[in-house]
Amino acid sequence: HPGGPVIAAGSTGSMPATARLLHAIAGLPHGAVVLPGLDMELDDAAWDLIEGTRDKQGKQLAPPSPNHPQFALHGLLTRMGLRRRDVRRLGVSARPGREVLASEAMRPSSATAVWHDRLADPRVEHLIEAGTDKLTLIEAPNSEIEALAIAVALREATELGRTAALVTPDRALARRVVAALGRWNLPVDDSGGDSLMDTQAGIFARLAAETALHGCEPPTLLALLKHPLLRLGRVAHGWRAAIETLELALLRGTRPSPGCEGLLKDYATFRAELGKLKRGELSALHASEPRARLGDDALEAAQVLIGELRAALLPLESVGADPLDLCVFGQRHREVLTALSTDADGIAVAFEGQQGSALLRAFDDLAEVEPSAGVPVPPHDYPDVFETAFGDITVRRPELAEAALRIYGPLEARLTTHDRVILGGLVEGVWPPAPRIDPWLSRPMRHELGLDLPERRIGLSAHDFAQALGADEVILTHANKVGGAPAVVSRFLHRLEAVAGKTRWSTLKQRGQMYLDYAQALDRPAEVKPIAQPAPKPPREARPLKLSVTAIEDWLRDPYTIYAKYILGLSPLDPVDMPLSAADRGSAIHEALGEFTERFADALPDDPAQVLRDIGARHFAPLMDHPEARALWWPRFLRVAGWFANWEQDRRPHLRHVIAERSGSLSIPLDGGRNFVLSARADRIEHRADGNYAILDYKTGNPPTGKQVRMGLSPQLTLEAAILRAGGFDGIDAGASVAELTYVKLSGNSPPGDERVLELKIERKDEPQEPDDAAAEALAKLTGLIRRFDDAAQPYHALVLSMWAQRYGRYDDLARIKEWSAAGGAGDGA
Structure with a gap:
């Protein structure tokens, strides 16, 4: 009510409007502002350097430090006309010395010259020693092992009856951890959500647009046909047999003619050639091809599928080559998705559930764009434009209130408390994020206009990191390689290492090694036994009594090919879009x-x-x-x-x-x-x-x-x-x-x-x-x-002649040649 208290908590006032609001609340008779993570340990000289220094004439002597975690709070206090000593401390630190460790690690670069003397101070050294207690570092070789090690640490917390959370801005790492926890059926509440384009509904929408506008390229078309949301008027998986027939008949091997019309033309050609083969006439098909064994009923079902697909994709396939307004594309795209995903009950499953609702809202927003806005898009570019336009939409997962484990982004983690907090993905470009490059305004221009510099995001990220360090037990993780490429360790870890010292840092690594050992042992066999070369011995009546002269060379050099092809009757399928x-x-x-x-x-x-x-x-x-x-x-x-x-x-x-x-x-x-x-x-x-x-x-x-x-x-x-x-x-x-x-x-x-x-x-x-x-x-x-x-x-045997030891045959995967030949188990003759 009007006379009651007004409390603003958890905001750093990084936006000018927010800072003005906080200033106004602080001036109310019953107003209060609770500042998150204000550094009360940093000395005043270093504190003053955060906003930069000027001489008496106003000339700048040292530039501001927007990448410092206290930059926003410093500006907020300055706007309010307050000093740090005017701020009352609430509560007590979870870990004695952790605040000092974080404060020193995040000290402004222009003030790090005092480290030599300050870190030698016995009082500071004692506090830093206490701050590194219950602090662990996991240095994984790659992202996969990092995720497994995090999952092991989270499971350990549940076994000990403690609460635990992973805090990371890396959504790929979060998904890996969720998958790893699935090994033990451990539910985890992931608050980060997924990009709409990474959900089933978003992927289905992208595949539909690419298939229709890129000429039904076989890989994209197959991904669309095998997507779990495809219905085309039937129940789920109702087209499975027809899809398999279409794949075998037309989509494996060389690429068919473009578009649904091309599929129909090539389908007719295939049926004609298959008819010639069955009548004993000269045909482009060979009797040994797997698709030559397709029956008439299966082929009729595939023809019906092509017809249904053609009708569903028509709104986008018929757009021609000229650019169209984005809203027109959106309407046609929506019609295509409705046709593709409508089941036997008339329900468009692509627009059902949380993901479907988000996709439907995206199309509704697109429909509200006035045609006069003039956003013409070339047809071939529409799938990319669609993904870019809606890639920032986040779809939250259903909350699992009963889950003991949590995954947060740095923003969601600010006001949470857990016994064990794991800070994951600590590499440059992730935590902190890479500064955004402005294609229009240079850094000096942004500064003159009063706009935030790109490094401001690093400062906010550093503030989140410093706050998360305040938990009772903290595990820091990073991978040496991300996506197969070497990764640069986060600057936050480098600063922590510099303050903690080599000895303490080695202790942190030793604590983390236990989780790495567990993670790497999960899939390590107890004993590695080299596989023996396969030596199948079928009965005499199963062995072929007719071969062509072209097969004799295989028999001489690689008898296993004869076994697989003529005894097992296996025919390798051609690759898709070969x-x-x-x-x-x-x-x-x-x-x-x-x-x-x-x-x-x-x-x-x-x-x-x-x-x-x-x-x-x-x-x-x-x-x-x-x-x-x-x-x-x-x-x-x-x-x-x-x-x-x-x-x-x-x-x-x-x-x-x-x-x-x-x-x-x-x-x-x-x-x-x-x-x-x-x-x-x-x-x-x-x-x-x-x-x-x-x-x-x-x-x-x-x-x-x-x-x-x-x-x-x-x-x-x-x-x-x-x-x-x-x-x-x-x-x-x-x-x-x-x-x-x-x-x-x-x-x-x-x-x-x-x-x-x-x-x-x-x-x-x-x-x-x-x-x-x-x-x-x-x-x-x-x-x-x-x-x-x-x-x-x-x-x-396989590979009985050494001159063929390096060749790659069509049945080498079945013979597992790379496994036994690496151990020296090559054949010694037939």
């Missing part, structure tokens, strides 16, 4: 050359180069949405086409017939009436004028050398020759002779192509082995390999 690779270029070139050779096996057309270019254009068409294919690969193919046409014209007069893309097989008898079938699909077989045959293979990369083929490390061509000699290719009689094995390298560079006839010898001085003899030798080695692995006791 960039075009050399394999895509090689496939397009192979398909073009194969079609050309099949069509003109008997005679070349009048203009073979142009015909080959036309054929190549059809096979490169699916790749032309990618700039690297248009700019690099297609021009290279044009050069390859010219070179290949000339090469064909020079070679054809010496040939009777050309066979392209011909499949063949060879049976190798085993015991029990069983046979092992070796299959092959030859790129090109030539029947030469002399009656012998030549086998050619097109390579867009580096082909194997004659030495590698002679040693049996790359037996593709020699095994194809063995199949040919056995009559395994239709139209070629058994006993035919192979006179030439050739790799045709097609790079498109200079020169565009290169014919490499293999000289099958190991040393230069050796006589080259004849292809027929090499074929017989390769078949004999393969027969021995087959019979060795026909024994159920023969394991499928």
Whole structure:
């Protein structure tokens, strides 16, 4: 009531309006102002330096210290016309000497010259000794260990029946600590809250905008489809099977065409190619691809999903390329979120709960922006603008009143009391925060205008730190690395170390080492046993009895690949949004050359180069949405086409017939009436004028050398020759002779192509082995390999050849190669 007391407590008066209010309250008959953390220990000479000093003429001798924790309180007392001695002390210090320790550590820089004499004073030394009692320092190697150590210290407090709180401005550290406490199911009340953009609702909103306005990029689209708030008219997870089908069919591998229209177009193409494959026609799909096994029902569900997604994203997808007002974007964005998150009951779950309500209020605020305000935003930039505009909105978590543990920001911690207080994240840029750089006003300009200098935030942060030091038990923590980069220790800790001295500081570290040891021991195994190399021994009936010649090289070098691929039936999935690779270029070139050779096996057309270019254009068409294919690969193919046409014209007069893309097989008898079938699909077989045959293979990369083929490390061509000699290719009689094995390298560079006839010898001085003899030798080695692995006791080791020890295969993660090879457990042969 009007005659009652008026008390203002907890404010430093850092803002001029607040300072005027406090001054007015202090002047009331029953008014009182309670100042938080006023330093009563600092000597008057140092106190006067906080606001700077001037001579009698008013010329500034020493600048003010806005980064000092007492700067705001000094200014407030000056405004009130009071001295520190006019302020009455309330209560007693929790720890004798802690005030002196904090005061000396925060002494103005221009007054630190007195440290040498003052810290040698026995009375001050005794107080500082008392101030470091129950003070602990945790110096963690990284943020993860820092969070674990803090969690251990908090749990210890609960076990001792004491109250405890973490005080930190680092929200990432706070989230890590909450997660670490979850190990022991310890509830913690986190008052800091989260940025709206870090909540489920905010992330969902950002993903929706990025998906619609950035062309449905696969990583973003998948994140949106798998987000827990996605409904599209169904219950939670009601689209799971359809999403998995869409991911496998279109979103893994190379990027599909942009937008929902692109997804529909590529989906239709995929269905057409899958139909060709199932009918046994030539198809861009291979039967071994995981997506080739998708059923019609699953694909129909995926098509329905694309249609629903297209309708939901339409308000944003249809905006075009011209900038729109921010409020218009906000309205369309809201419509998209409503469509994406509306469930079977008609409830838009994205706008439910605390997070959803905050998001809805943000859109309401955006809708109130007048279109005449003129805030045009390019469509591609809207997701970033949206995140920036609403990133400062804080969503508070539900309060856990029963929780014994608390997490505060420095501001919330000012008026709280706990038995144990942990000050976390004490690194530069976090505590204290980095000064904000004003792009418009320099420091002198701000000073002349009477505005706060950037260092003012450091002073406020220092005041919070000094106040928190007043708790009964304080644990200080920092990490040497944050985000993988070296971190600079907070200046507050450096000052404390300077005042406490090396001996006391070492004692503080020793106290903290216990928490570090506990934290690092949490996930440390009692004993580290090196893993043995996997040696699977499947039963004989499970072992493959048919392989292609291209799989034999894997069998020789890495038998585990055969085990994983053909026995376990595992097929690695392509990465999401995989960039075009050399394999895509090689496939397009192979398909073009194969079609050309099949069509003109008997005679070349009048203009073979142009015909080959036309054929190549059809096979490169699916790749032309990618700039690297248009700019690099297609021009290279044009050069390859010219070179290949000339090469064909020079070679054809010496040939009777050309066979392209011909499949063949060879049976190798085993015991029990069983046979092992070796299959092959030859790129090109030539029947030469002399009656012998030549086998050619097109390579867009580096082909194997004659030495590698002679040693049996790359037996593709020699095994194809063995199949040919056995009559395994239709139209070629058994006993035919192979006179030439050739790799045709097609790079498109200079020169565009290169014919490499293999000289099958190991040393230069050796006589080259004849292809027929090499074929017989390769078949004999393969027969021995087959019979060795026909024994159920023969394991499928990984990396049996040392020359492959550094390669990374598609099944290396399953074989856990990095674990056992590091311990020296490499294979010793098959």
